[in-house]
Amino acid sequence: MTGGGxxxxxxxxxxxxxxxxxQYWLSPYHATNLARIMVLAVFAMGYxxxxxxTGLLSLGHALxxxxxxxxxxxxxxLWGWTAGPALIAGIAAGGLMAGAVGLLALRTAxxxxxxxTLMFAQAGFLTILYFAPVTGxxxxxxxxxxxxxxxxxxxxxxxxxFLAAFGLFASGLLASLALVRxxxxxxxxAMRENEERSRMLGYNPFTVKLAALVISGLYAGGxxxxxxxxxxxxxxxxxxxxxxxxxxxxxxxxxxxxxxxPFLGAVxxxxxxxxxxxxxxxxxxxxxxxxxxxxxxxxxxILGTIRERWARWLP
Amino acid sequence: MxxxxxxxxxxxxxITVLHGVSFRAEPGRVxxxxxxxxxxxxxxxxxxxxxxxxxxxxxxxxxxxxxxxxAHEVPRRGIAYVPQGRRLFGPLTVAENLAIGGLVTGNRxxxxxxxxxxxxxxxxxxxxxxxxxxxxEQQMLAIARALCLDPRVLLLDEPTEGLQPSMIALIQEAIVxxxxxxVAVVLVEQRVDAVLKLADRVAFxxxxxxxxxxxxxxxxxxxxxxxxxxxx
Numbered sequence: 001m002t003g004g005g006x007x008x009x010x011x012x013x014x015x016x017x018x019x020x021x022x023q024y025w026l027s028p029y030h031a032t033n034l035a036r037i038m039v040l041a042v043f044a045m046g047y048x049x050x051x052x053x054t055g056l057l058s059l060g061h062a063l064x065x066x067x068x069x070x071x072x073x074x075x076x077x078l079w080g081w082t083a084g085p086a087l088i089a090g091i092a093a094g095g096l097m098a099g100a101v102g103l104l105a106l107r108t109a110x111x112x113x114x115x116x117t118l119m120f121a122q123a124g125f126l127t128i129l130y131f132a133p134v135t136g137x138x139x140x141x142x143x144x145x146x147x148x149x150x151x152x153x154x155x156x157x158x159x160x161x162f163l164a165a166f167g168l169f170a171s172g173l174l175a176s177l178a179l180v181r182x183x184x185x186x187x188x189x190a191m192r193e194n195e196e197r198s199r200m201l202g203y204n205p206f207t208v209k210l211a212a213l214v215i216s217g218l219y220a221g222g223x224x225x226x227x228x229x230x231x232x233x234x235x236x237x238x239x240x241x242x243x244x245x246x247x248x249x250x251x252x253x254x255x256x257x258x259x260x261x262p263f264l265g266a267v268x269x270x271x272x273x274x275x276x277x278x279x280x281x282x283x284x285x286x287x288x289x290x291x292x293x294x295x296x297x298x299x300x301x302i303l304g305t306i307r308e309r310w311a312r313w314l315p
Numbered sequence: 316m317x318x319x320x321x322x323x324x325x326x327x328x329x330i331t332v333l334h335g336v337s338f339r340a341e342p343g344r345v346x347x348x349x350x351x352x353x354x355x356x357x358x359x360x361x362x363x364x365x366x367x368x369x370x371x372x373x374x375x376x377x378x379x380x381x382x383x384x385x386a387h388e389v390p391r392r393g394i395a396y397v398p399q400g401r402r403l404f405g406p407l408t409v410a411e412n413l414a415i416g417g418l419v420t421g422n423r424x425x426x427x428x429x430x431x432x433x434x435x436x437x438x439x440x441x442x443x444x445x446x447x448x449x450x451x452e453q454q455m456l457a458i459a460r461a462l463c464l465d466p467r468v469l470l471l472d473e474p475t476e477g478l479q480p481s482m483i484a485l486i487q488e489a490i491v492x493x494x495x496x497x498v499a500v501v502l503v504e505q506r507v508d509a510v511l512k513l514a515d516r517v518a519f520x521x522x523x524x525x526x527x528x529x530x531x532x533x534x535x536x537x538x539x540x541x542x543x544x545x546x547x
Contacts, residue, residue: 183414183418183422186411186414186415186418187415187418189404189407189411189415190404190415193404193405193406193407194402194404196366197402197403197404198387198415199366199386199387200364200366200386200389200390200396200398201390201415201416201418201419201460201461201464202387202388202389202390202391202418202419202420202464203387203418203419204385204387205387312444
């Protein structure tokens with residue numbers, strides 16, 4: 001997992017260069033899709049830090065995404081905040097919400113943790129619906145164009161939107177890489193592998209898992225805020241269970257516990273859903289089938305399998 | 316830095332496993348605990364580590380109370396534990412296992428150097444995943460990982476179990492070196508030859524009680540004690 005530092009950083013830099021350059025050869029439609037994928041990948045990267053590296057299988061990450069989304073979009077809607085402060089508010093809200101949920105949910109483990117996080121997310125979803133006059137409820141609301149600006153550029157236009165999504169994605173990816181290669185990253189992995197073994201080496205599992213969950217929440221909050229600011233919409237559907245399951249699917253498909261896995265998973269799943277929904281309204285059937293095949297033949301996901309068989313140095 | 320256990324009782328749920336155990340481990344000495352299966356030897360070590368809570372009695376290290384501390388605090392006070400069955404982080408490399416072992420003490424380079432000098436074979440395997448090591452190498456790594464904490468007391472639960480003779484010799488040599496460095500070693504062991512070679516004192520456990528605690532010199536000519544309490 002560690003070692004080969006130059007090769008690892010070079011690989012990730014190369015991925016960033018390719019993603020950045022894609023805006024010049026992709027059609028506007030696909031470039032916008034890529035911007036969406038980058039934001040979703042940030043969400044998945046956060047999920048990966050909790051699940052892939054620390055072993056926290058959460059079903060409540062939609063709540064963290066929605067916390068960031070509304071913490072950014074409500075001030076933008078009501079008080080005319082611009083994108084910069086709104087994004088910071090969104091990131092902070094994701095982290096705070098994760099901390100609050102974690103303080104209670106981390107007293108459980110395994111299936112109980114999944115259920116408790118799911119309950120928190122459902123409570124958040126219902127709260128958003130209940131406060132519909134502020135949140136827009138099921139219909140959501142569109143963000144005013146004036147608030148969707150950063151450094152004088154409108155995020156409603158293609159190039160600034162792509163660049164903003166890329167900036168967030170690149171920061172998230174590099175921070176994720178640095179984190180998993182740090183001492184704390186090793187501690188997270190130790191926790192995932194075996195809590196009791198970690199405890200007898202002097203680690204406090206609760207503290208480590210809470211910290212990992214908060215970091216995951218920062219990513220989710222950032223992704224939620226970015227989605228609202230870049231695509232101009234906030235709605236209760238982002239707090240629904242679908243958005244708790246999606247990052248899990250991205251991570252499982254790309255490879256849990258790999259830095260690039262969430263991005264790869266997000267790309268493939270995004271286009272798989274798009275392709276399947278063109279064929280049938282029951283597109284989730286095709287998505288489900290693809291996942292069953294994946295679990296049967298590559299249970300560690302694409303990059304997890306590649307790492308296991310050919311590239312053990314892959315972080 | 317003596318580890319002192321006085322009237323320790325502990326168990327699981329409604330079952331009491333340890334009944335008023337008293338025991339002492341001195342720096343630079345190997346204190347052995349022997350007994351039949353189910354006598355409570357492993358539970359005693361887990362209780363010393365805080366992994367099984369003490370119900371009554373005291374555990375002190377150089378006079379400082381350890382009983383009642385959360386399990387993750389005990390290694391920070393200078394006690395390291397190598398459980399039965401090694402319990403490594405299998406998918407991680409040797410280097411990563413050692414790094415995780417030494418994180419709470421700051422991964423001091425001199426500690427790592429000392430550990431790798433004790434087990435030079437691990438130096439050759441640093442990039443290999445722990446799960447792919449041989450049984451003996453895994454045991455070396457388990458001990459090495461514990462030593463990365465720079466402990467004053469080392470608890471070893473049957474460290475030579477299932478190993479080939481050449482590996483057993485290497486592990487025993489390492490224990491002798493640790494003893495010479497002043498580490499208090501508490502060794503749970505079933506092999507009489509190993510006990511006679513390494514131990515300074517031997518405590519025999521029966522049904523969660525220490526029934527005899529003797530200097531090893533007196534045991535060399537008394538095979539009856541081993542036969543009575545261990546069945547060998």
